[in-house]
Amino acid sequence: MSGLAPWLEHTYQQAQQWRLQGTFHHALLISGSNGVGQNAFAEAMAKLLLCEKTNNAPCGQCHSCQVAKADTHPDLLVLDGQEGGIRVDAVRQVVAKVANKPQLGYSKVVLLHEAHQMNVNAANAILKALEEPPSSTFFILTSHTSRALMPTILSRCQRMTLPTPSPEQVNQWLLNEAKVDASKLLWFSQTPYHLLALTQSPSFDMLQQLPAWLADWLNGNLRTDELAGKANKDATADFIDGLLALLTQAVQYTVTGQCHEQILAAVTGLLARYDIYRLMTFIQQLTELKAQLDKTHLNPTIQIIGELNSW
The missing domain is CATH 1.20.272 (Zinc Finger, Delta Prime; domain 3)
Structure with a gap:
């Protein structure tokens, strides 16, 4: 099991098959309702791709899996738009780094959380990398409003839309994760990670x-x-x-x-x-x-x- 929320497991298993069969697209756009689990899913995708084993990835035992678990993997590069815009200088620095060979294992992964937060120059910079991706490099983008992304970026990404859980699934998950009954707040939000943040x-x-x-x-x-x-x-x-x-x-x-x-x-x-x-x-x-x-x-x-x- 991946440790992901239950409504994400089926989609995760599909990605595992891509990895096993060698058909994982070099650019994956993960979308869905805001707070449904895009970022957690993207991080699970990164660990899946960085594993040094093909069968049963992520194995959790190889050196890449160990450092990825510790959030210190040198071939995992993150651009995070959750706190504001993603600027062109940051994108260029990341693109320059992935032009090199992997330092561990066989793959490099770039995570772009809230990719719609890229300004025009940043989007153009990442577009060039998507058009001519460095070898062994995977780009994982997340967005709850993919329509805000440039059409040229959308056309170069494989799309994966995460399912929205039922209210019952949301409440049970929160009971398991935070030991909190959030049923009285389902009028306010039914997106699980938003509610999880609110419980804290x-x-x-x-x-x-x-x-x-x-x-x-x-x-x-x-x-x-x-x-x-x-x-x-x-x-x-x-x-x-x-x-x-x-x-x-x-x-x-x-x-x-x-x-x-x-x-x-x-x-x-x-x-x-x-x-x-x-x-x-x-x-x-x-x-x-x-x-x-x-x-x-x-x-x-x-x-x-x-x-x-x-x-």
Whole structure:
């Protein structure tokens, strides 16, 4: 077993067959819903390709497997766009390094997490390497929005779309991984790695209580400043995302008549007070507020109070 989440195992076994048969494409684009496990899957692909054995790779015993497990493999090069853009200088440095022979084993692997974060110059630099790949070199790209990648890059990659797990799979996996019941947050997100990150942050408890707080505010049992004050200063973005998710669920409820039990009071409270057009206006305003807070040093609590007062 690879140690991957169960919904990724079947796709992983397919990649193992490519490795065994020598048909692994030199450029693989891994896509899927944001938070479904692209990065963990890409890292598993790297270990699979770096193993010195063909049968039963990754063997876990060879020198390459050992140093890959320790995250010190000299032939594994990583460009990470999760914290911002990927610049051309970083791409050029990586491309220059993979032009050399492997230092260990037989393969070199370049991981590009969130490849859509490459700027135009960086994308052009990696494109040249994809068109004329150095020998024994594999490029593994991840993206949850592959449409943002240049068509010329897409055309040179084999595509692999990861499946989205069911809510039951997500909750069971989180119980196993973090010993946490996340069923009360499935209204907010159903992507497992996003929820896993939340279980390790102050936002986890805050978001579980947010629907009740909003319902109390709608019923006049909580002042606006009290509701806004519930947003932890380090979790303002999650607080706003929670409000956005509740508004979106309310809009969807008018169409489907269904919503999670944990948020029913908040959703029905919103619909009793506002029509669908007002709710959509609030969604737009909150989205704009979140973007402003990302770029400025405005006091988030004051801004949230101002936003709620406009409702």
